[in-house]
Amino acid sequence: MQVSLLNIRKDFPILSRTVRGGKPLIYLDNAATTQKPNHVVDTISDYYRNYNANTHRAIYALAEEATEKYESVRDRVAKFLNIQERSHIIFVRGTTEGINLVAYAWGRPNITKGDVIVTTEYEHHSNIVPWQLLCKEKGATLKYIPIDEQGRLMLDILDGYIAEENVKMVTFSLMSNVLGTITNAHAIMSKCRKVQIPTLIDAAQAVPHMRVDVSSLGCDFFTFSGHKMMGPTGIGVLYATQRMLDKMSPFHGGGDMIREVHKQESTWNDLPHKFEAGTPNIADVIGLGAAVDYLERIGMDNIRAHEMELTSYALNRMRQIPGITIYGPTDIKERGGVISFNFADVHPHDVAHIVDEEGIAIRSGHHCAQVLMEELDVAATSRASFYVYNTKEEVDALIDALQKVARVFKLE
Numbered sequence: 001m002q003v004s005l006l007n008i009r010k011d012f013p014i015l016s017r018t019v020r021g022g023k024p025l026i027y028l029d030n031a032a033t034t035q036k037p038n039h040v041v042d043t044i045s046d047y048y049r050n051y052n053a054n055t056h057r058a059i060y061a062l063a064e065e066a067t068e069k070y071e072s073v074r075d076r077v078a079k080f081l082n083i084q085e086r087s088h089i090i091f092v093r094g095t096t097e098g099i100n101l102v103a104y105a106w107g108r109p110n111i112t113k114g115d116v117i118v119t120t121e122y123e124h125h126s127n128i129v130p131w132q133l134l135c136k137e138k139g140a141t142l143k144y145i146p147i148d149e150q151g152r153l154m155l156d157i158l159d160g161y162i163a164e165e166n167v168k169m170v171t172f173s174l175m176s177n178v179l180g181t182i183t184n185a186h187a188i189m190s191k192c193r194k195v196q197i198p199t200l201i202d203a204a205q206a207v208p209h210m211r212v213d214v215s216s217l218g219c220d221f222f223t224f225s226g227h228k229m230m231g232p233t234g235i236g237v238l239y240a241t242q243r244m245l246d247k248m249s250p251f252h253g254g255g256d257m258i259r260e261v262h263k264q265e266s267t268w269n270d271l272p273h274k275f276e277a278g279t280p281n282i283a284d285v286i287g288l289g290a291a292v293d294y295l296e297r298i299g300m301d302n303i304r305a306h307e308m309e310l311t312s313y314a315l316n317r318m319r320q321i322p323g324i325t326i327y328g329p330t331d332i333k334e335r336g337g338v339i340s341f342n343f344a345d346v347h348p349h350d351v352a353h354i355v356d357e358e359g360i361a362i363r364s365g366h367h368c369a370q371v372l373m374e375e376l377d378v379a380a381t382s383r384a385s386f387y388v389y390n391t392k393e394e395v396d397a398l399i400d401a402l403q404k405v406a407r408v409f410k411l412e
């Protein structure tokens, strides 16, 4: 890797702290949220300290500066993801709000009784529950693309759904937050494009870890969260195409999203403001811009290369541990830096607890993917997830801790 890992780690003071009586923190829960570099934290505090003002309203200097900085993030996000039209980028609270916005503002006017919405068995709850709510209200049906034994989508099933002709939306995550599977998005997109089915991509786990080109994907909706890519919490992005935006009603009503308001009716502001009601999350949009700049400086291809190296090293070592079951694809090219695993009958919380005693943060639970847990026939898994600031030495420490789990529970 060309980028110096040591230099990157220096940008994250939290990575030098200790926990549990002096153990160096080893943070391996990056699929839940990532740590923030100084550049992001400083950029946010610079806004509050030096040019705090509301956006899009006043003409004084401070307000102009805040508006300009806020709007410049739209341009940087557009460039980062190769999106042609900046006004198609809507700032939302995160992936969850992005999907809910689509299910509400697009779904309610466009879905009717008998329609079918297709999602996948490895979705996060945020790409299942909003569609369940919509289907229940409209009398539509939610169908699932199943996974094979390596946790990859069985796309021939999608062909069968599409052949039935009433599919009105296909939605999927670009990378599973549990299995790490990278979805073959181009294959899904080409199936859907042929018959003009709208598509939504949940890119919460993909945008932080690899180069993503939204124009080449050609999806109708695309959403992700800032906090999983070194940015602040409470901010994310929803991108939508013009053909979808034309068919959408407002999501929230209030200030900034209107052109004119009269006693009985109102007209709507231009895009994207029509979908950004109220005072936006100005500081965190600006913080997201700083995260994009930081990631671009490291280079998305370098991040992906580092995570592939780390994940393949971790997988090879983990496979030697007695009693372990590892989920997801075996080919490193088909997976990101997320490894879910179980130890025979040991509860994942016990695993996470033993690992935590060594200062290592991993997650245990259903990971907001209970449909997937049912398919795997488990209640929960343990999960380690990496980012560009993690090291081989940290993986070694994880392996030592997992070997301790095997010893404690006398696994062969």
Ligand code: 7TS
Residues within 6 Å of the ligand: 031, 032, 033, 093, 094, 095, 096, 097, 124, 126, 127, 173, 175, 176, 177, 202, 204, 205, 225, 367, 368
């Ligand atoms: N989609 C995927 C694929 C996710 O992994 C997550 C969060 C979300 C959507 C929701 O994102 P939010 O920012 O709106 O909350 N995933 C996880 C996780 O794996 N552990 O904690 C949160």
